Amino acid sequence: MAMDRSRRTSDPRKAAEAAFRSVTTKPAASEPAAPPSRPAVPGARESVTLRVDSAVLQHFQKDGPGWQDRINDALKKLAGV
DSSP: OOOOGGGOSSOHHHHHHHHHHHHHSOOOOSSOOOOOOOOSSTTOOOOOOOOOOHHHHHHHHTTOTTHHHHHHHHHHHHHTO
8 A cells, every 4th residue: 555645744855954954054153263372382383284395395304304393493583583
């Protein structure tokens, strides 16, 4: 015997899609997001991704380990900090 679907008041597929959208959609922000705060520890370092020319990278890496510190020192000197 076939089910009579004409009595159904709502479409279960539409209800499921609406429920999915309600939990996967970000709510509208009433205020803009605050910028990231500075590190709480003075002198703390942050991990970042930085794109530099390969020649610049080779220059700092040619003396071996510590190249990230050398880049940091050069940037600090240039920034005047």
